[in-house]
Amino acid sequence: MAIATINPTTGETLRVFDEIGDAEIERKIGLAHERWRSYRSTSFAQRAEWLRASADLMEKDVEELARLMTTEMGKTLDSARAEVRKSANGMRYYAEHAEGFLADEPLADPSVVGASRALGRYQPLGVVLAVMPWNFPLWQVMRFAAPALMAGNVGLLKHASNVPQSAVYLEEVLRRGGFPEGCFQTLLISARKVEPILRDPRVVAATLTGSEPAGRSVAAICGDEVKHTVLELGGSDPYVVMPSADLDAAVATAVRGRVQNNGQSCIAAKRFIVHTDIYDAFAEKFVERMRALRVGDPLDEATEIGPLATEQGRTDVEELVADAVGSGAKVLCGGQRPDRPGWFYPPTVITEITRDMRMFGEEVFGPVASLFRVADIDEALEIANATSFGLGSNAWTNDPVEQDRFIDELYAGQVFINGTTTSYPELPFGGVARSGYGRELSAHGIREFCNLKSVWIG
Incomplete structure (x- = not known):
């Protein structure tokens, strides 16, 4: 794939970038390694000052930056502005809490290990490579x-x-905020250049958010090199609705959960599993609201659904829908690309999904919802867990016993009751199974790329 800004609303190539060569890659890795030698000794207060300044600059750039993201990957202006503010908030969160999260952890009674003092100390690892996706161009990067x-x-x-x-902007805004040159650098490279960087001994760890194949590749290389990794991969999140739920709230949240970011979110609700007692009412309201969403130019403030980010992404969605329909699934709304320029796909609801259809087991990265009818909580849990993924999950019920069962039995990194999965700096974020491993955000996220050193003093 060319390194280029291609407007998904029109298909027009707006700007093409040259890939940097091996000599420039070597220079940047060398600069990063040398910078770390001094940067690691800077104080938390100094780092926080630079990070807060960068957050302030990002917020001042909100309108220009939102239009840039919308033009590059098609998210609506409103959601782009929200992403800028969320990124700045996450930066301030770590500026405030990092020192406490990484404070020494003293053993309450060091005598049990024969010491006068014993503790755990968190120390930075060094140069970390981040391989990041396009769907949240700022937030995915800033939460690392x-x-x-x-x-x-x-x-x-x-x-x-x-x-x-967006990638170039991220390096620039951190430099403008005061971080020394080399602390954070963008590499304009193709995927084929990633392996040599991962194998470079100066690069000590990696984090990837993206597809399962990309995660497998990075994990295999880093495993061979014995380097730490954090992977956040795909998801096919269940959204279970039980009879005790507030139906109108569940429907409204279901629509938002499915079409957030034009349906291109790993943690978007994708499989809607509804108890038979309320299935018909839920389906009617859900389809009506999905059908009513306004699809159009994401730069138009009235637009609710913009285009998919890439032409291949739309093709992938179309193929999954065609496979399901060809095997007997029923389309309740949408299901056909509109006759217009750009990579648009309408909000779509499909039912009568069976296990032999690709859509049952694969992630649909677009505004397509699968709708399932179930007889009871046991069947709901069985279908919810009948996936190779385990990122987020959602359940709507006001029954405390059912809530406890969903919390305990949904196999996922996150369970949201009477809501839809999202990310907060305060909560750990990540998955299980083929959705990856490791955690971002909260205290757990900052500790992923630290050496927890045991200290014993006799």
Whole structure:
């Protein structure tokens, strides 16, 4: 894929970037490694000052930055502005809390290990490579960069090839905020250049958010090199609705949960599993609201659904829908690309999904909802867990016993009751099974790229 900004609303190529060569890659890795030697000794207060200044700059750039993201990957202006503010909030969160999260952990009674003093101390690892996706061009990066920089690590960013201007901006805003040159650098490279960087001994760890194949590749290389990784991969999140739920709230949230970011979110609700007692009422309201969503130019403030980010992404969605329909699934709304320029796909609801259809087991990365009818909570849990993924999950019920069962029995990194999965700096974020491993955000996220050193003093 070319490193280029291609407007998904029109298909027009707006700007093309040259891939940097091996000599420039070597220079940037060398700079990062040398910078870490001094940066690791900076104080938490100094790092926090730079990070807060960068957050302030990002918020001042909100309108320009929102239009840039919308033009590069098609999210609506409103959601782009929200992403800018969320990223700045995450930066301030780690500026405030990093020192406490990484404080020494003394053993209450060191005499039990024969010491006068014993503790655990968190120390930065070094140069970390981040391989990031296009769907949240700022937030995906900042939820790595903010804690990593506050911990004393330095970062190299290989961003998705279709958001190069967002990638360049991220390096620039951190430099404008005061971080020394080399603390965070963007690498405008293709995927084929990632392996040599991962194998470079100066690069000590990696984090990837993206597809399962990409995660497998990075994990295999880093496993061979014995390097730490954090992977956040795909998801096919269940959204269960039981009879005791507030139906109108469940429907409204279901629509938002499915079409957030034009349906291109790993943690978007994708499989809607509804108890038979309320299935018909839910389906009617859900389809009506999905059908009514306004699809159009994401730069238009009235638009609710913009285009998919890439032409291949739309093709992938179309193929999954065609496979299901060809095997007997029923389309309740949508299901056909509109006759217009750009990579648009309408909000779609499909029912009568069977286990032999690709859609049952694969992630649909677009505004397509699968609707299932179930007889009871046992069947709901069985279908919810009948996936190779385990990222987020959602359940709507006001029955405390049912809530406890969903919390305990949904196999996922996150369970949201009477809501839909989202990410907060305060809560750990990540998955199980083929959705990856490790955690981002909260105290757990900043500690992922630290050495927890045991200290014993006799």
